[in-house]
Amino acid sequence: MPKVQAAPARKTRIQNRNEQLILDAALEVFSSFGYRGTTVDQIAARSGLSKPNLLYYFRRKEDIYLAVLERTLEAWLAPLSALDPGADPIAELTRYISAKLDMTFDRPEASRLFANEILHGAPHIGKFLRGPLKALVESKVAVIRRWMAEGRIAAVEPVHLIYSIWAVTQHYADFGVQIEAVSGKPDRESTRRAVLHILLAGMRPVR
Amino acid sequence: MPKVQAAPARKTRIQNRNEQLILDAALEVFSSFGYRGTTVDQIAARSGLSKPNLLYYFRRKEDIYLAVLERTLEAWLAPLSALDPGADPIAELTRYISAKLDMTFDRPEASRLFANEILHGAPHIGKFLRGPLKALVESKVAVIRRWMAEGRIAAVEPVHLIYSIWAVTQHYADFGVQIEAVSGKPDRESTRRAVLHILLAGMRPVR
DNA sequence: TCCGTTCTTGACCATCTGATCAAGAATGAA
DNA sequence: TTCATTCTTGATCAGATGGTCAAGAACGGA
Numbered sequence: 001m002p003k004v005q006a007a008p009a010r011k012t013r014i015q016n017r018n019e020q021l022i023l024d025a026a027l028e029v030f031s032s033f034g035y036r037g038t039t040v041d042q043i044a045a046r047s048g049l050s051k052p053n054l055l056y057y058f059r060r061k062e063d064i065y066l067a068v069l070e071r072t073l074e075a076w077l078a079p080l081s082a083l084d085p086g087a088d089p090i091a092e093l094t095r096y097i098s099a100k101l102d103m104t105f106d107r108p109e110a111s112r113l114f115a116n117e118i119l120h121g122a123p124h125i126g127k128f129l130r131g132p133l134k135a136l137v138e139s140k141v142a143v144i145r146r147w148m149a150e151g152r153i154a155a156v157e158p159v160h161l162i163y164s165i166w167a168v169t170q171h172y173a174d175f176g177v178q179i180e181a182v183s184g185k186p187d188r189e190s191t192r193r194a195v196l197h198i199l200l201a202g203m204r205p206v207r
Numbered sequence: 208m209p210k211v212q213a214a215p216a217r218k219t220r221i222q223n224r225n226e227q228l229i230l231d232a233a234l235e236v237f238s239s240f241g242y243r244g245t246t247v248d249q250i251a252a253r254s255g256l257s258k259p260n261l262l263y264y265f266r267r268k269e270d271i272y273l274a275v276l277e278r279t280l281e282a283w284l285a286p287l288s289a290l291d292p293g294a295d296p297i298a299e300l301t302r303y304i305s306a307k308l309d310m311t312f313d314r315p316e317a318s319r320l321f322a323n324e325i326l327h328g329a330p331h332i333g334k335f336l337r338g339p340l341k342a343l344v345e346s347k348v349a350v351i352r353r354w355m356a357e358g359r360i361a362a363v364e365p366v367h368l369i370y371s372i373w374a375v376t377q378h379y380a381d382f383g384v385q386i387e388a389v390s391g392k393p394d395r396e397s398t399r400r401a402v403l404h405i406l407l408a409g410m411r412p413v414r
Numbered sequence: 415t416c417c418g419t420t421c422t423t424g425a426c427c428a429t430c431t432g433a434t435c436a437a438g439a440a441t442g443a444a
Numbered sequence: 445t446t447c448a449t450t451c452t453t454g455a456t457c458a459g460a461t462g463g464t465c466a467a468g469a470a471c472g473g474a
Contacts, residue, residue: 014421014470034243034327036240036241036244037241037244040461040463041462049422050424051423051462052463052464053421053422060462061462112326115326118385119319120239120240121384122384122388129385129389130388130389133389134389134390137389137390156401157397159389159390160402161401163375163379164402164405164406167374167375167378168370168374171373171374174322174325174326175326177325177336178336179370181333181337182341182366183366191367194363194368194371195371198406198409201409202404203408219441221441221450221451258433259434259452259454260453262433262434263452267433268431268432268433
């Protein structure tokens with residue numbers, strides 16, 4: 001006899017635990033090998049579940065991928081959302097760059113996951129880029145432009161400033177293998193000092 | 208009856224033409240889909256050859272990939288090799304950044320090919336990174352350090368300056384899809400102006 | 415304890431993909 | 445023209461991989 005109530009959608013303890021396991025494993029594997037380079041078996045092995053069991057929770061490989069992307073997106077954008085128009089521009093940019101760099105050092109897999117997705121044409125998050133991300137960037141561009149108009153920081157096309165910040169900070173995760181090969185594992189604080197100087201020294205207002 | 212002379216290794220006209228076709232097609236496809244995401248059929252179709260014919264020239268998929276990587280490496284490093292210790296530091300860095308940016312705009316596929324390779328752990332060029340690239344960077348770091356010691360540019364850890372330049376310039380190719388989605392196709396000269404300002408304004412010597 | 419629901423798995427399947435091979439076609443030096 | 449070498453291809457294969465299924469095990473509210 002069918003239930004009268006609609007599908008409860010409440011999640012079992014087991015469900016929660018296993019979905020966690022799967023998504024954690026999936027982030028690890030997808031960020032290392034990319035979407036095509038990752039096999040469902042790999043994710044299953046890493047998560048400790050059997051393949052059919054894994055596919056009981058996520059019916060298709062693509063569903064796992066999308067879930068991982070979505071779960072990571074929010075955290076990834078948080079620092080930019082937090083840019084405060086009221087605060088001191090240089091201090092605020094310093095805070096933003098610093099937070100982004102910490103993110104890179106603490107969650108390099110997340111960075112690589114996005115890098116790979118975008119590198120291959122953003123087939124799964126194109127809509128997100130043209131929608132929410134574009135809107136967020138535009139609002140922050142307006143903030144920066146106002147700072148510039150008030151003469152509080154040097155005048156540069158704001159989008160390029162944002163792209164440069166993204167580029168430099170994420171580089172330490174995305175190209176980490178290269179960096180390690182060339183100059184060894186970078187020290188976080190030395191990196192922070194150098195990156196902040198390079199990106200911001202030119203932003204101080206010209207008196 | 209076997210030839211007395213050793214394998215001549217001289218290349219036929221047809222050989223040259225077809226290897227060109229294959230490598231051009233392969234760069235296109237590999238840079239779009241990555242190593243694992245690319246199928247031999249795709250390369251064959253794009254180059255206009257049949258799959259068995261393609262495999263007559265390169266016996267394994269990996270051989271094609273390696274050939275493309277190798278062919279692209281040299282051009283990719285040329286600008287850095289050209290850093291002239293004798294010239295004016297700021298002018299020289301300007302020239303380098305500008306050349307790197309042109310490379311990014313003119314050959315984005317090359318940039319994406321490397322980005323993908325490194326993102327996935329540089330399984331094919333690890334030796335190159337730890338050898339020739341490391342050596343080249345170290346020699347240029349020495350040049351920049353001298354400039355700093357002479358007070359001709361601001362003092363920042365030179366490797367980080369180099370990484371920042373790589374990051375920002377290559378970003379316009381590797382993350383091109385994202386940039387286009389957020390702020391439209393970037394104009395080369397506006398980009399050049401902004402990037403040069405952001406990266407170099409802080410490098411001017413403090414009087 | 416009972417029993418419907420949720421969870422787990424071994425076996426299996428269809429498709430994709432890298433690679434091979436034998437046989438025929440084109441090429442070009444003598 | 446001759447013929448050894450180079451080039452081309454249809455047919456085919458083996459292994460990898462995403463996904464299914466039926467049947468049994470574990471769970472948990474009543």
